[in-house]
Amino acid sequence: xxxxxxxxxxxxxxxxxxxxxxxxxxxxxxxxxxxxxxxxxxxxxxxxxxxxxxxxxxxxxxxxxxxxxxxxxxxxxxxxxxxxxxxxxxxxxxxxxxxxxxxxxxxxxxxxxxxxxxxxxxxxxxxxxxxxxxxxxxxxxxxxxxxxxxxxxxxxxxx
Amino acid sequence: xxxxxxxxxxxxxxxxxxxxxxxxxxxxxxxxxxxxxxxxxxxxxxxxxxxxxxxxxxxxxxxxxxxxxxxxxxxxxxxxxxxxxxxxxxxxxxxxxxxxxxxxxxxxxxxxxxxxxxxxxxxxxxxxxxxxxxxxxxxxxxxxxxxxxxxxxxxxxxxxxxxxxxxxxxxxxxxxxxxxxxxxxxxxxxxxxxxxxxxxxxxxxxxxxxxxxxxxxxxxxxxxxxxxxxxxx
Numbered sequence: 126x127x128x129x130x131x132x133x134x135x136x137x138x139x140x141x142x143x144x145x146x147x148x149x150x151x152x153x154x155x156x157x158x159x160x161x162x163x164x165x166x167x168x169x170x171x172x173x174x175x176x177x178x179x180x181x182x183x184x185x186x187x188x189x190x191x192x193x194x195x196x197x198x199x200x201x202x203x204x205x206x207x208x209x210x211x212x213x214x215x216x217x218x219x220x221x222x223x224x225x226x227x228x229x230x231x232x233x234x235x236x237x238x239x240x241x242x243x244x245x246x247x248x249x250x251x252x253x254x255x256x257x258x259x260x261x262x263x264x265x266x267x268x269x270x271x272x273x274x275x276x277x278x279x280x281x282x283x284x
Numbered sequence: 285x286x287x288x289x290x291x292x293x294x295x296x297x298x299x300x301x302x303x304x305x306x307x308x309x310x311x312x313x314x315x316x317x318x319x320x321x322x323x324x325x326x327x328x329x330x331x332x333x334x335x336x337x338x339x340x341x342x343x344x345x346x347x348x349x350x351x352x353x354x355x356x357x358x359x360x361x362x363x364x365x366x367x368x369x370x371x372x373x374x375x376x377x378x379x380x381x382x383x384x385x386x387x388x389x390x391x392x393x394x395x396x397x398x399x400x401x402x403x404x405x406x407x408x409x410x411x412x413x414x415x416x417x418x419x420x421x422x423x424x425x426x427x428x429x430x431x432x433x434x435x436x437x438x439x440x441x442x443x444x445x446x447x448x449x450x451x452x453x454x455x456x457x458x459x460x461x462x463x464x465x466x467x468x469x470x471x472x473x474x475x476x477x478x479x480x481x482x483x484x485x486x487x488x489x490x491x492x493x494x495x496x497x498x499x500x501x502x503x504x505x506x507x508x509x510x511x512x513x514x515x516x517x
Contacts, residue, residue, distance in 0.1 A: 166314075170321050184333060190340040197347065235383055260344055261387050263352045263380055267359045267510050269366070270376060272383050 185226065185256020185279040192221045193260040193275060206232055206273055207265035215243050225282045235272040253280040331432050338430040341391055345384050345426075346439065352380055353420055353441050354509045360411050361418045361445075361512040367411065374399055374408025374422075381424065394429040400438065412444075416503075416515035419444035440465060447476075447505045447515040451496035458483060458491040460505045460513070475506040 196202040196217065205214040214230075222228060229244040249255045256279040264271040356376065360367045367373045381397035388395030400423040401408040409422030424439040444463045449456050456478070461470045470489020477483065479502055483491035497503070503515040 166318075167321075170318055170325075184336075187333070187336050187340065190337070190344070194340070194343065194347065258340075259387065259391060261348065261384065263348050263383075264355060267355060267362060269352070269355060269359055270379055272380075274387065 185254065185281070186258050187256070188222070188226065189228070189256050189258035189277045189279045190260065192218065193258060193277065196221070197260075197262070202275075203262060203265040206262065206275065207268075207271070209241060211241055211243060218243075222279070226279050227282055228277060228279045230278070231276045233274045233276065235274070240273065249278065249280040255280045334430060335432050337391075338393060338428070338433065341388060341393065342426075342428055342435055345388070345397075349380070349384070349424065349439060352377070353422075353443065354511070357411070357418060357420045357443065357445070358507075358510040358512075360420075361413060362510070370407050370409055370411055373411050373420075374401070377409060377422070377424075388428060392430070394427075396425070396427040398425045399423070400425045416447045416513065417444055418511055418513050445471075445505070445507060445511045445513045447503055447513045449497055449503065449515070449517075453496070455495060456493040456497045458493060458503060458505075459489055460491060460507070461489050462507070471505075471507050474508065477504050478502070480504075 193202060201217065204210065205217065218228060218230070227247060227249070229242070229247045231242040231245060232240040234240060258275075258277040258279075260275040260277065262273045262275070263269065356367065356373060359365050360373070367376065378399055381399070385395045385397050399408050402410055402421065402423075409420065412419045419442075421442045423441070426435060426437045426439060428435040442465045445461075446463060447458065447460055449458045451457075458476055458478075459470065460474055460476055461468050472485065472487040472489050474485075474491075476485070476491040478493045478497065481493075483493045485491055491505075493503075497517045499517055501517040503517070505513045505515075507513075
């Protein structure tokens with residue numbers, strides 16, 4: 126009875142103590158949750174795909190340049206361009222570029238006269254981010270000063 | 285007493301409204317923060333992209349100029365060469381540099397490519413076609429600038445295609461190599477003949493002829509780049 130009465134008497138005090146203790150713990154948990162949300166939000170911001178923004182530039186020009194540079198370094202590009210081997214050039218570029226990357230190309234001399242074009246009937250969508258590369262060549266074999274400018278445009282089919 | 289009443293009123297009635305205002309302020313703050321991070325990321329990405337394109341344009345120029353010099357040397361070593369003097373070589377090279385400059389300007393970059401003449405007004409570059417040696421020496425000053433960076437450098441060339449030989453008791457060992465400012469590259473897979481007769485290619489720049497070379501023998505080496513070197517014993 127004494128114990129019972131003691132319990133009955135002590136109960137509100139204990140509740141208060143627990144509440145006071147838990148308030149701090151709850152606050153701490155809240156802080157942790159808030160910090161977690163903030164960190165997750167930060168991570169999410171950095172992982173957002175900015176390419177969905179129409180004005181955000183893509184690295185297509187870099188891809189185009191690297192492709193042409195690799196072909197030139199391998200000694201493949203010049204024979205195809207100077208010997209007008211357009212079918213082979215088309216195949217080689219189709220194979221080198223990803224399937225979701227559309228491209229068109231024109232080759233001009235130093236006066237701007239068009240030598241040949243590939244897939245020029247293709248037109249990039251108005252809202253597409255288009256990568257443009259102008260790669261220039263001086264000549265082929267022992268021929269000097271027969272300049273060519275390769276104008277390559279690339280865009281993505283999706284995304 | 286009055287102050288306590290106000291406090292009590294605020295506690296009881298405005299708690300929700302204050303919380304709402306705080307929530308709105310916090311939301312605005314968070315959105316601004318997100319926007320700042322986004323803009324920073326976007327600016328950084330645009331800058332990085334432009335710098336990459338700029339460096340790619342420079343790489344294109346450097347790759348082609350390196351190849352141009354070798355082709356010029358090849359042309360010079362051919363019997364029907366269009367290059368008859370160092371001055372002509374200088375003019376041809378400067379023509380290429382002017383074309384490259386125009387290409388850079390069309391891309392929106394500032395570019396100045398000039399030959400740093402070996403002897404100003406007299407010898408822009410040096411081409412030598414001697415016995416067992418075909419060489420080119422010249423310097424090109426490069427200045428390029430875009431919105432975020434500039435490149436100031438000099439492309440320096442000192443390239444010599446050389447044929448040498450060593451006689452043994454039974455044969456001749458012919459070495460064909462290209463000497464640059466940085467290294468010596470032995471040229472394998474080339475075409476080396478002695479008096480128009482074949483040699484055995486060891487594919488490491490060494491070619492074996494079946495007999496020792498004697499006075500009057502003519503050794504001709506043709507590299508993959510079509511640089512022709514003639515060595516008369």
